[in-house]
Amino acid sequence: MAFRFIDTTPGSTARRFVISGAWWFVAGGVVGLTAATELVAPDLIGARVLIFPRIRPVHVNTIVFFFLSMMLIGAMLYAVCRLARRPLYSEKMGNVAMWIWNFSVLAGLLTIPAGFTTSHEYGEYVFPISVAIIVAIFMLTINVFQTLARRAEQLLYVTNWYAVGAFTATLIVFFFGKVMWHPKTSAMVGINDAEWAWFYGHNVFGTWITPLALGLAYFWVPREADNPLYSHAISLLGFWPYFAFYLQVGTHHLIEAPAQPWLKLIAEVNSVGLLIPVYAFLTNQWMTLRGRWWKIPDSVVLKFIFAGTIMYFFTSSEGTIEALPSFERIAHFTNVTVGHAHLGLLGFAGFIACGAGYGVLREMYGEIWSERLAQLQYWLMLIGIIGFTFVLTSVGLLQGLAWRNGETVYRVLPEIFSYYVERGVFGCFILTGAGIQVYNFLKTVYARRRRSEEEFFGLERAAAAPAALTGMAGD
Amino acid sequence: MGMTPRSVALGIALIATFAAWAVLFLPGLSAPNSPSNIVRPYTPLEREGRVLYIKSGCIGCHTQYVRPTDWDYSDLRVSQRGDYIYDRPHLLGSERTGPDLSQEGGQHSDDWNLAHFEDPRFVRPASIMPRFSFFTRQQMQAIIAYVQCLGFKMADERMARQIHWHRRLLAAYRHGEDYNATYLAKLVPRQWMTMPNPYAATQGSVQRGKFVYQQMCIFCHGPVGDGNGPAARYLNPKPMNFTLLKRHRWSGGMIYYQVMNGITGSAMPYFKEDLESAKIWDVANYVAVNFIGRNVDSGNDLNGIPASREGAIPGTKPLVPGAGTKAPVPGPARKVYPQRPSSSPQPASTPAAPGGRSQRH
Numbered sequence: 001m002a003f004r005f006i007d008t009t010p011g012s013t014a015r016r017f018v019i020s021g022a023w024w025f026v027a028g029g030v031v032g033l034t035a036a037t038e039l040v041a042p043d044l045i046g047a048r049v050l051i052f053p054r055i056r057p058v059h060v061n062t063i064v065f066f067f068l069s070m071m072l073i074g075a076m077l078y079a080v081c082r083l084a085r086r087p088l089y090s091e092k093m094g095n096v097a098m099w100i101w102n103f104s105v106l107a108g109l110l111t112i113p114a115g116f117t118t119s120h121e122y123g124e125y126v127f128p129i130s131v132a133i134i135v136a137i138f139m140l141t142i143n144v145f146q147t148l149a150r151r152a153e154q155l156l157y158v159t160n161w162y163a164v165g166a167f168t169a170t171l172i173v174f175f176f177g178k179v180m181w182h183p184k185t186s187a188m189v190g191i192n193d194a195e196w197a198w199f200y201g202h203n204v205f206g207t208w209i210t211p212l213a214l215g216l217a218y219f220w221v222p223r224e225a226d227n228p229l230y231s232h233a234i235s236l237l238g239f240w241p242y243f244a245f246y247l248q249v250g251t252h253h254l255i256e257a258p259a260q261p262w263l264k265l266i267a268e269v270n271s272v273g274l275l276i277p278v279y280a281f282l283t284n285q286w287m288t289l290r291g292r293w294w295k296i297p298d299s300v301v302l303k304f305i306f307a308g309t310i311m312y313f314f315t316s317s318e319g320t321i322e323a324l325p326s327f328e329r330i331a332h333f334t335n336v337t338v339g340h341a342h343l344g345l346l347g348f349a350g351f352i353a354c355g356a357g358y359g360v361l362r363e364m365y366g367e368i369w370s371e372r373l374a375q376l377q378y379w380l381m382l383i384g385i386i387g388f389t390f391v392l393t394s395v396g397l398l399q400g401l402a403w404r405n406g407e408t409v410y411r412v413l414p415e416i417f418s419y420y421v422e423r424g425v426f427g428c429f430i431l432t433g434a435g436i437q438v439y440n441f442l443k444t445v446y447a448r449r450r451r452s453e454e455e456f457f458g459l460e461r462a463a464a465a466p467a468a469l470t471g472m473a474g475d
Numbered sequence: 476m477g478m479t480p481r482s483v484a485l486g487i488a489l490i491a492t493f494a495a496w497a498v499l500f501l502p503g504l505s506a507p508n509s510p511s512n513i514v515r516p517y518t519p520l521e522r523e524g525r526v527l528y529i530k531s532g533c534i535g536c537h538t539q540y541v542r543p544t545d546w547d548y549s550d551l552r553v554s555q556r557g558d559y560i561y562d563r564p565h566l567l568g569s570e571r572t573g574p575d576l577s578q579e580g581g582q583h584s585d586d587w588n589l590a591h592f593e594d595p596r597f598v599r600p601a602s603i604m605p606r607f608s609f610f611t612r613q614q615m616q617a618i619i620a621y622v623q624c625l626g627f628k629m630a631d632e633r634m635a636r637q638i639h640w641h642r643r644l645l646a647a648y649r650h651g652e653d654y655n656a657t658y659l660a661k662l663v664p665r666q667w668m669t670m671p672n673p674y675a676a677t678q679g680s681v682q683r684g685k686f687v688y689q690q691m692c693i694f695c696h697g698p699v700g701d702g703n704g705p706a707a708r709y710l711n712p713k714p715m716n717f718t719l720l721k722r723h724r725w726s727g728g729m730i731y732y733q734v735m736n737g738i739t740g741s742a743m744p745y746f747k748e749d750l751e752s753a754k755i756w757d758v759a760n761y762v763a764v765n766f767i768g769r770n771v772d773s774g775n776d777l778n779g780i781p782a783s784r785e786g787a788i789p790g791t792k793p794l795v796p797g798a799g800t801k802a803p804v805p806g807p808a809r810k811v812y813p814q815r816p817s818s819s820p821q822p823a824s825t826p827a828a829p830g831g832r833s834q835r836h
Contacts, residue, residue: 039572042595042603051605053532115530119564148480156478164483172491176499187564191556192503194565199499207491236478243487247494256542257567258556263502329544333571399571406546408749409574414601414690 006095010087011364013094013143017074018357019445020102021067022438025350027109028062029431031055036424040417049113057124058112064122064204065133066105068349070098072212073140075356076166078363079159079219080144084151089143097139104132118186120197122204127183134174141167158235162215165243169207173200173247191259199250205344206246213312213352214238214281217305220359221285224302225295230287234280242277245270252323256332271323278316285309300374301362304355307382311347315340330404335416336396343389346430351381354437361444369443377436384429391426395419511557513628517621524621527614528566531607538568539577539625547748548575558627573604580623580630584637587742588619590695590709597694597706598742640740648712652719655712660725663732672727674753676760684761687754691746700766710742717766730759 007016038044038052045051081088088094108125111117117124125133144163148156177200178186187193222229229235251259251267286309289296296302318340321327331337354377362368395416402412517525528534540554554577559565583591587598592615595602610618624630647658660668674680688696695714697704702716734755737745746755 038605039603042605046606046609048609051531053535053605056535057532112532117529117532119529119532119534119566121569145480145484156480156483160480161478161483164480165487168484168487169491172488172495176495185564188503189563190508190559190561190565191506192508193563194567195502196499197565199495240486240490243490247491248498251498253569254567256544257540258554258558260502260506263498266498329542332542333538333569337569403547403571404544408547409571410599410601411749413603 005099006092008091008095010091011078011081013088013091013098014074014078014081014360015364015445016095016098017070017077017101018360019074019438019441020098021069021071021074021353022357022434022441024062024066024070024105025434026431026438028059028067029427029434031062032059033424033427033431035059036420036427039420040424054113054115057117057121058109060122061108061112061124062105063345064209065108065125066101068209068345068353069212070101071353071357072209072216072349075216075353075360076159076163076212077140077144078360079216079356080147080163083153083157083160083219084147085153086147086150089146089150093139094143097136097143100132100136100139104129104136107132120186120201122201123178123186123197127186130174130178130186134171134178137167137170137174141171157218158229158232158239159215159219161235161239162211162218165239166208166211166215169203169211169243169247173203173207176200177203191254191257194254194257195251195259195263198253202250202253203247205349206249207243209345209349210246211242213308213349214242216352216356217281217285217309220301220305220356221288221309224299224305224359225289225292227288227290227292230284230290234284238277238280238284240277241273242281245273245277249274249323252328255323255325255328268323268325271320274316275320278312282309282313300368300371300378301355301359303375303378304351304358307378308348308351308355311343311351311385315344315348319344330400331396332400334396334399334403335392335419336400339389339392339396342385342392346381347385347389350385354378354381357437357441361441365444367444369440369447373436373440377433377440380429380436381433384426384433387426388423388430391419391422395423506556508560509557510560511555513552513626514558514560515627515631516561517624520617520620521624522621524617524619525566527610527618528621529564531618534566534568536568536570536572536604538571538575539566540568541575541577545575548578552578552629573602576622576625578626578629580626581633581637583744584641584740584742585619585623586710587744588622589615590706590742592618593709594705597704597709598744599691600694601690636739638740640738642740644712644738644740652716656715656719656723659715659733659738660723660729662738663729667728667732668726670726670728670731672731672756672759672763674756674760676764680757680760681764683754684757684759685765687750687758688761691749692758695742700762706742712741714742717762718768720767727756727759727763730762731755734758 034045034050035052035056038055042052048054077088077094104125107129111126111129112124116126118126123130144167148160148164177196182188188196218229218235248270249267251263252271255264255268289306296306322331322336322340358368358374368374398416398419399412402415403409540558541548541551543553545551558577559567590597591599592607592610594606594608595604607615607618623634626633644655644659648655650658694704695706695710696702696717697707697714700717702714704714707713733743734750735745735747737743750758
């Protein structure tokens with residue numbers, strides 16, 4: 001089959017998003033590993049565009065906006081269609097959004113090392129690229145809403161709530177947070193700018209990455225476990241408070257910066273409050289698995305997603321603790337934060353994205369090319385992320401306590417050197433996993449016959465979806 | 476109203492708008508940007524350097540605010556909201572892979588900064604900062620101007636001192652290295668010139684001093700202490716050549732004073748933030764024993780509590796023949812407390828002074 005730039009066959013948008021995401025995982029991983037190596041050997045690459053400070057934002061943005069966003073969008077589009085029992089409203093629009101997204105990433109990969117950056121964390125892309133991404137999100141939002149408006153299944157399952165919530169909130173957050181009305185710098189002045197930047201910076205996860213991943217967990221866990229969702233009341237408890245709390249926690253990045261005290265208090269209180277929806281979500285997922293734990297080893301999809309929920313527990317609890325001033329004094333500015341970010345983005349969202357990605361391809365092509373490779377990838381990534389988090393948290397506490405003891409940043413550098421080496425080693429595990437994933441994905445796509453549209457929407461697996469909806473009757 | 480796409484979208488939009496009002500607009504409206512007592516606008520060159528700072532991604536490793544809990548910055552002044560009114564975008568940063576820079580202006584001389592950008596390991600041998608030797612001359616001037624303005628009026632004050640002393644030191648250096656050494660020594664308060672190193676130049680002390688020297692000093696003063704490290708070619712005046720100091724009968728306190736406070740106007744930074752007192756004395760011992768070739772410690776006959784850990788190892792004392800014993804010690808006539816044993820490595824034979832460290836240690 002010839003390659004078509006705009007593919008209008010059902011499912012093509014979801015598939016292309018997922019596979020693009022898998023590619024960007026490898027690209028972002030290579031950049032990340034290079035950056036990690038440069039922390040050990042700063043003179044490794046002399047080229048001005050490849051020094052650590054220039055490629056660090058490339059790594060962060062490639063992983064957040066391209067690996068995670070693309071795989072999660074793809075899997076979410078698939079889930080939305082399955083739950084609506086309708087094909088996507090417009091594959092054409094979806095494909096255009098996919099290409100815009102991919103070209104933005106490429107532009108980002110080139111512009112940040114060249115020095116075009118806003119210097120806002122997670123928002124380094126300059127104005128035109130940000131606009132392109134917002135346009136793509138807008139197109140996807142329309143697509144999701146139109147698909148849902150045409151849904152054949154009247155009840156709106158939890159996954160769809162998260163899809164709608166994520167797209168709506170992200171449009172608003174991006175619009176305000178990127179400070180779009182100042183094209184030259186994308187910035188306000190002084191501390192105000194920091195407050196706006198962190199509203200955006202934290203909500204990239206709060207309204208975008210995390211809700212998509214949570215929605216996908218709600219979609220795949222009941223399906224894979226063959227068990228109806230434990231409680232829809234708890235889903236509600238996990239949904240509304242989640243957005244209500246999360247949108248206000250951005251200032252906890254500035255707890256000891258000269259921001260207003262009341263603003264910091266809002267951030268701290270909401271950070272603690274955030275535990276309610278987090279634990280509600282986890283209760284719901286794990287109780288759905290009750291009596292079905294034996295399903296986990298069998299399904300690589302469930303395996304990834306279950307591991308993702310466990311890491312969600314750790315990263316969210318850690319996040320709340322980090323927002324408390326007493327711990328923040330030690331952990332802020334150190335590698336504890338870096339470990340936390342990796343546990344959250346790779347451990348939680350990344351694992352769910354990989355699991356859901358495998359799920360999408362398995363359902364589209366009947367089976368994954370190699371389950372064993374997928375299992376190998378799971379273990380490599382698991383060892384990688386756990387080791388990584390452990391090393392970075394240890395080294396972060398070491399740094400924080402040494403500074404509290406009056407040692408300078410420079411004096412602590414030789415002490416943390418070996419930790420940086422270990423971090424690179426664990427990074428290799430993760431990168432190998434990413435490589436296996438893209439190989440496995442491509443093999444699946446090219447070696448397996450895609451299911452026809454009738455098969456796609458009429459298979460026995462679809463029966464799992466209404467089963468998951470049984471608790472919905474009272475709503 | 477059930478959970479329909481419309482109700483969910485509406486609810487989330489309401490929440491997001493409320494949150495944006497509460498944590499974005501309200502703080503901006505409630506706290507006008509009024510200047511603090513140290514802030515001043517950037518000059519065009521500093522502004523150019525700031526753009527370079529942003530483009531190079533320096534914010535990835537360097538923060539620009541001092542917190543109330545930052546113990547490691549001796550000139551602790553907690554940053555205020557008004558310090559940032561000329562910053563667009565803000566450069567607060569979120570990681571301290573490198574040190575905080577909010578008060579960096581004037582802490583080091585311009586030539587120290589030049590050497591540091593050329594290769595950070597020239598002046599900070601354990602640094603993991605990348606080299607910025609690819610900067611053009613203009614860019615280098617701009618980035619140094621920016622770094623030297625951080626701290627604003629406080630930085631300006633420090634820079635004025637740097638420039639004032641730089642002229643004088645250059646004039647002294649032109650008279651030759653020996654004159655220069657004498658000139659520098661005259662700047663040290665008298666009591667420091669006559670103060671012997673309170674830590675005996677034992678093997679342990681010299682070893683520790685060597686370690687510190689390698690982490691802090693080596694690429695300016697050179698591995699043999701002749702002031703010809705790789706950084707020297709960027710520095711004016713050049714780093715001290717220790718081997719010239721032998722004929723001067725200066726004490727360890729002189730070295731300590733210079734290491735602790737640095738020499739304003741030259742590239743010699745102060746190390747009182749990086750090094751605790753004992754480590755500075757150790758490095759003074761190392762420099763004295765290895766480069767100056769004249770030991771300036773307090774000698775064998777300690778004047779205080781003798782039950783210290785530093786028992787002499789047979790055959791290692793004195794490290795330099797005749798060293799130490801002639802070091803001038805101010806104060807009342809010394810009572811020679813029981814001699815440090817010269818034959819036994821164990822200090823067990825010395826009676827423990829009341830309250831002193833016990834032998835168990």
